[in-house]
Amino acid sequence: QQQVKQSPQSLIVQKGGISIINCAYENTAFDYFPWYQQFPGKGPALLIAIRPDVSEKKEGRFTISFNKSAKQFSLHIMDSQPGDSATYFCAASIAVQKLVFGQGTRLTINP
Amino acid sequence: DAGVTQSPTHLIKTRGQQVTLRCSPKSGHDTVSWYQQALGQGPQFIFQYYEEEERQRGNFPDRFSGHQFPNYSSELNVNALLLGDSALYLCASSSAKGGETQYFGPGTRLLVL
Secondary structure, three states: OOOEEEEOOEEEEEOOOOEEEEEEEOOOOOOEEEEEEEOOOOOOEEEEEEOOOOOEEEEOOEEEEEEOOOOEEEEEEOOOOHHHOEEEEEEEEOOOOOOEEOOOEEEEEEO | OOOOEEEOOEEEEOOOOOEEEEEEOOOOOOEEEEEEEOOOOOOEEEEEEEOOEEEEEOOOOOOEEEEEOOOOOEEEEEOOOOHHHOEEEEEEEEOOOOOOOOEEOOOEEEEEO
């Protein structure tokens, strides 16, 4: 019940296209859903986060869509650029406690 | 404003040895969490420290222990190292008053031979 399932494992998108990564969770006590971006050899960097009282949050080219009834949330990257090529992790937590991470999606943006 | 810092960046140990990893949180943060990230996997929560006490622990054996100092910095200790302990060890800091956001350091890459 503590798991967060992420898909796809890998994704290839053309430059300028939309990248979409999906996550699903079981524990309805989760109340914070961040997305992290990680480059090889680096620690994860927070991209954008959402709480379950809103259905969508947009920051620049990054948008989180949240479906509370389906217990699913997704990351959309608009106008994808080669510099967006990285591994993306969704996560969930309860208050300030531990983050439960998805398995990660390796995103490649072809120029 | 310095972010989360960790030392050392890389470490090589042999089976059975002990290791200590260090973390300094982001300025203004008082909570430190440790995660283990195996190659190709998402980070797994080890434990969290607040006010020098272990507040929450993940599914890791007692060989993994930690400490938080009065200046909020933290150490992760792993005893009796196993080959399977080879991983990137990440420290994340947050503020107990400021909400849920955890900021990660660059990690320590541990290789156990």
